[in-house]
Amino acid sequence: MRWLTRLVEFVGKVGLFTLRVLVDSVKRPFELAQLSRQLAEVGNKSLALIVVSGFALGAVMTLHTRSTLVTFGATAMIPAVQAVSFFVEIGPLVAGLLLAGRVGSGIGAVLANMRASEQIDAIESLSIDSFKFLVVPRVLACVIALPFLTLFMDFAGLLGGFLSEGLSSHIAPALYLNRAFDYLQWSNFIAPTLKTTVFGLIIGSVSSYFGYTTDKGAQGVGEAATNSVVVSSLLIIVADVLLIKCIFFLFPDTAI
Amino acid sequence: MKDAHTVAVEFKRVTKSFGTKCILNDVSFLIEQGQALCLLGRSGTGKSVTLKLIMALMHPDSGEVWVDRDNVVGMRERSLSLVRKKLGYLFQDAALFDSLTLYENLALPLSRLTNKSKGEIDDVTHRVLTDVGLGADGAKYPSALSGGMKKRAGLARALVLEPKILLADEPSSGLDRITASEIDELLMRRKADHGTALIIVTHDVHGTRRIADRVAVLDKGHLVAFGSVEEVSQSDNDVARRLITE
Numbered sequence: 455m456r457w458l459t460r461l462v463e464f465v466g467k468v469g470l471f472t473l474r475v476l477v478d479s480v481k482r483p484f485e486l487a488q489l490s491r492q493l494a495e496v497g498n499k500s501l502a503l504i505v506v507s508g509f510a511l512g513a514v515m516t517l518h519t520r521s522t523l524v525t526f527g528a529t530a531m532i533p534a535v536q537a538v539s540f541f542v543e544i545g546p547l548v549a550g551l552l553l554a555g556r557v558g559s560g561i562g563a564v565l566a567n568m569r570a571s572e573q574i575d576a577i578e579s580l581s582i583d584s585f586k587f588l589v590v591p592r593v594l595a596c597v598i599a600l601p602f603l604t605l606f607m608d609f610a611g612l613l614g615g616f617l618s619e620g621l622s623s624h625i626a627p628a629l630y631l632n633r634a635f636d637y638l639q640w641s642n643f644i645a646p647t648l649k650t651t652v653f654g655l656i657i658g659s660v661s662s663y664f665g666y667t668t669d670k671g672a673q674g675v676g677e678a679a680t681n682s683v684v685v686s687s688l689l690i691i692v693a694d695v696l697l698i699k700c701i702f703f704l705f706p707d708t709a710i
Numbered sequence: 711m712k713d714a715h716t717v718a719v720e721f722k723r724v725t726k727s728f729g730t731k732c733i734l735n736d737v738s739f740l741i742e743q744g745q746a747l748c749l750l751g752r753s754g755t756g757k758s759v760t761l762k763l764i765m766a767l768m769h770p771d772s773g774e775v776w777v778d779r780d781n782v783v784g785m786r787e788r789s790l791s792l793v794r795k796k797l798g799y800l801f802q803d804a805a806l807f808d809s810l811t812l813y814e815n816l817a818l819p820l821s822r823l824t825n826k827s828k829g830e831i832d833d834v835t836h837r838v839l840t841d842v843g844l845g846a847d848g849a850k851y852p853s854a855l856s857g858g859m860k861k862r863a864g865l866a867r868a869l870v871l872e873p874k875i876l877l878a879d880e881p882s883s884g885l886d887r888i889t890a891s892e893i894d895e896l897l898m899r900r901k902a903d904h905g906t907a908l909i910i911v912t913h914d915v916h917g918t919r920r921i922a923d924r925v926a927v928l929d930k931g932h933l934v935a936f937g938s939v940e941e942v943s944q945s946d947n948d949v950a951r952r953l954i955t956e
Contacts, residue, residue, distance in 0.1 A: 567808075575801065
């Protein structure tokens, strides 16, 4: 039972931490310079990872899909399968997990290092609210950047799929795009992309929580980085299940 | 009873524990404006905690901590912000912000806590960095600095708001004798030129003898000696006597 108590305690603490982020994010002063810096850190610096991963995943997925669909003589469906699977599920989920790995570990380690090296105390000693200055911009940057990164992953995946398919069947780009978006509705595209704001909130809040609240000195830096990635990734996958149910409820057409 | 106008920092029966371990037990002392107090004691006796209590980064279990004319215990964040403007804090490892250049480290408090223009901030930052011998290093990041340079940069940041009271946590630790002496010189110059009260946590007996008007010795949570260097060196307490003489 002790593990259950600890789990409930942890969920409560992270929940209150996230609530504080949401409340502080609408209070003055708005840390716009910090937000801009963090958007560059979270968004710009993750772009290459997202695009390359999306491209490779798109190419690999098409190779696998083709070998199956050839059996049923349905290779014309490859662009549609690629688009629907990327825009509806693979893009948002993989972008979230990749960001949890790259950014989550970074946020956890940086904040834990700042705690261990008394930089957070230094900020407080300068009469600056360290939570608003360090945590809120990082969480908001994750929330804002992830939907855009997801779009990059979606289109990179589509491009990878097109090149892979093009090498096999010499399909024209216009025809590929036409077939790809034939089966895609706006609700297939908007809701799954917007759900990544929740993934961003999870990554930012969980990672900041582990980094900001550590009290284990240098040892806490490694722990915060590891815990940030593990817990963020787990929560993203769990949240995905719940969010898909919500999307099906709100947009019944998307549920097949 | 001292006139409140001359009091820089006063502890009144302060007690602070972490779990079951009592770090400070009923500690009282007073330091006046323009004086230098060196806090001595073995490791883990609550010296750094004392500084953090003054800065209200921690709160005591009981007792009062007076800074200038305000008791910071239980003070609201907005009022605390005004008190903290009177204080400068040199952290043990300088605690410079890794992601900011030296210039940005110093400009941050100026831009946040004063109404100075960009030009005035540039002037003040350059002057303070020059005062500590880092006038040409403003564009460098903390990772590019040596230990001594970091300490001087940390001191510059602590001084940039012209504090009435400067708290320094082991300003000479990990430094060679010459660099440590340079830091001591900067602290003494600050006290002489601006009448800044200094509260310095240190293990450096040589530096203590040069700087201190008052010496406080903490041992096992208690203030076991308080007075001038001469008074503490003749104290009945063995730990206090050994710390100031050996």
